Amino acid sequence: MSTGKKILITNDDGVKSKGISALIEMMRPYGELTVVAPFEAQSGMSAALTIGKPLRLTELRNEEGLKVFACSGTPADCVKMAMNQLFLNEMPDLLVSGINHGSNASIASLYSGTLGAASEGTVYGIPSIGFSLCTHNPSADFSTAVHFGRKILEQFLKEPVKPNIYLNVNIPAIEIDEVKGIKFSHQGKGQWIKEFEARTDPYGFNYYWMTGEFYNLEPDEVGSDYNAVEEGYVSIVPHKIDTTDYQELKRLESIWKL
């Protein structure tokens, strides 16, 4: 069943996470897997790169069809390290990132390390997808994500996404037969509120834990990724790496006096 593809796998929850094990299981039938994932959790790292301190790359497994490396940096570092140190004279056919343990719908996409890696793959011209299971429950079951991940992958391999675009797939944390379907969506509008919990250390100084509640700014918007998942659909958003607003560019150009 192997398509013989060269597949680069990464994530932001770290090389030991449940989500990357599920992703490896999901991707095994499709080709040769090279996993380069962070040593430790790198959630919320967006497309961050490590500048000013050196990186390490450690081989953890090397078996038929599966190599696993841990990298000391961010998800985007992992992709750069894979491309510069491992894929020397060839390109991966595909990059898959995840399966993230938590939603990357709405503006979570701005902060997501899972998608930072998919964006980085796209910069190299690799067809790239990020998968996320929308729950933080530590005992989450990834089988719904694997099931729909494969369905989406089959389409992706038949009809790829245009250059400079990657896919953000969010899967609701429900049983396979409870899922209502798969929907193309757009990045929903949202905000976090109550973002920090302030505490006082034993020496009398304040410190702040990032926490926060997501606040959906368009609960009635048809087509928002956040709403799709809330309603029990798997959401797919195509994101682009060129974030220029061309319409606003033209508008400002015509009215600003420079």
Added chain:
Amino acid sequence: MSTGKKILITNDDGVKSKGISALIEMMRPYGELTVVAPFEAQSGMSAALTIGKPLRLTELRNEEGLKVFACSGTPADCVKMAMNQLFLNEMPDLLVSGINHGSNASIASLYSGTLGAASEGTVYGIPSIGFSLCTHNPSADFSTAVHFGRKILEQFLKEPVKPNIYLNVNIPAIEIDEVKGIKFSHQGKGQWIKEFEARTDPYGFNYYWMTGEFYNLEPDEVGSDYNAVEEGYVSIVPHKIDTTDYQELKRLESIWKL
């Protein structure tokens, strides 16, 4: 001359950098400044947030029209901290980030902490701009950036940018009278090559410094921000926080079988 505005200032080179001192000087005439910037350099941090370890916020200066705080996190953390701990019942009228010591044109915008902060301001609905001086020369002169920064700010205050969009301003590192003008541009296409320098530690293990050369993928493209700066123009790109590709969404929706 003060417009009495409440202005939030941040950056990614850290609270002690030359660029933020230049930005404070540039912004002083426009209102009350609240600076919340990283303790240390946070270049390449994109929109990353600090999750899993707590943040600190320390007041460094408090004088008429200027408060300065250092935050232990990323540029986006600084914005969140300012909004949650300092601007409690009011919104800043403006967020300015920078002046970055180095270009944020082309795909540097994906990794830029300067722009990560501007993006974060935009999420809160604050009109936001990131400024960058296109040189890494440690003895760089920021006066050209301050001069054109003010010109752009005057227009920005008269005719603001639409919601969910922030500006990325890149200034060439040349004398004021050598600048050919100010141009609206789009995010240029580029890549980094030769991205790591591998070394061996005293114990025989490899480690990798991120270095890299920028490779311009569209040297002849009229309207690219990178080319504008190369030609001696100040470049302004409007970036949006909704990175959905709506055209690709429609295309995939019509051809994928899900």
